């Protein structure tokens with residue numbers, strides 16, 4: 001890990017000095033100058049086995065796409081990131097390009113997309129195989145839960161949204177500090193995992209994790225943990241994207257449990273508008289909702305969710321003293337990317353604060369994704385229905401001390417959770 005970081009730093013240093021020269025001598029921008037941008041902002045998705053259609057790991061692989069790259073980055077379609085930088089807070093997982101980075105890549109394409117000096121091109125990062133969190137925490141997941149059956153995704157057709165229930169068979173409560181979902185990355189576009197409590201009711205506050213292209217895991221620990229109660233069910237909300245070949249998937253989730261006491265309990269909640277009723281031919285339908293924090297909390301992340309007619313969404317906090325602050329504004333929502341916006345600095349909200357969410361929907365014929373502008377659209381989980389959901393994560397200081405003894409796992413504690421054969425998943 002360290003060694004690759006060193007490479008990355010060398011790469012940036014080299015690129016920086018060459019760039020300075022470029023300004024002075026008007027020297028052509030070459031691939032060697034801008035490769036660090038590709039490494040930091042593109043390669044996580046654009047590599048073999050990932051959902052992006054082509055690999056951008058090397059110059060040879062990147063060169064044929066130069067014109068297309070110029071187009072996609074200029075219209076800010078790539079990398080996928082939809083927060084408005086002017087009004088939103090700063091996010092730690094922001095992968096968007098700066099204006100300067102866009103200018104340099106465009107200058108490279110316009111100057112003939114040449115390679116430059118190979119000696120200045122660092123090797124692509126070594127992407128980790130298997131569980132990513134295992135490499136961060138230094139241990140495999142404590143428990144792995146699998147989809148009960150393999151699911152077949154046809155070669156062609158519409159994207160498939162489908163829920164799969166996975167009983168945890170947990171005999172006691174567990175505190176989770178990290179979770180990671182893995183599946184057949186050729187067809188799994190994204191997956192949002194929620195928890196149904198032991199009473200069987202869909203636990204709205206139980207968003208566990210999400211996996212979207214380029215992001216496979218959620219890490220709350222070591223200072224925070226999420227509680228999964230005994231007898232809970234994990235629900236995988238799968239979004240499959242057929243691509244020309246029949247595929248099978250049996251996704252799984254790895255959970256890392258707290259080993260040492262932590263200070264915050266992680267929560268998830270959602271501002272939703274289940275009474276949503278979007279009139280036909282309305283291009284700018286407003287839907288609003290709010291949530292009141294019943295205790296002092298710290299907001300850590302936000303994840304807008306709408307379907308084909310989703311147009312924009314804004315999250316704003318109304319503090320008890322009347323002050324308002326925008327946390328996230330997504331002016332051009334794109335349902336293809338279920339991005340979780342993770343705040344760099346958690347935002348403290350005292351008891352009584354409100355999370356206000358505003359969203360617009362475009363049910364007009366000018367929305368190219370609109371399946372039927374003549375329809376009155378109601379709330380529902382099918383893609384042809386709509387949802388207005390502003391998910392968010394927050395944490396609260398625990399008021400009781402966690403007993404370290406309770407966190408200790410007994411040998412064989414998960415032996416009754418039998419892994420199926422892993423055929424068809426990876």
Ligand code: HEC
Nearest residue numbers: 041042045051052053065068069072078079080095213214
């Ligand atoms: C989070 C994952 C992700 C990241 C990061 C990402 N891409 Fe993509 N890219 C995709 C996917 C998936 C597609 C397929 C089209 C789609 O679904 O929008 C794509 C499509 C493209 C295309 C269009 C290909 C075509 O068929 O015409 C280009 C060009 C592109 N990406 C360039 C880039 C560049 C350059 C970067 C970095 C600056 C980047 N992408 C970062 C996932 C990603």
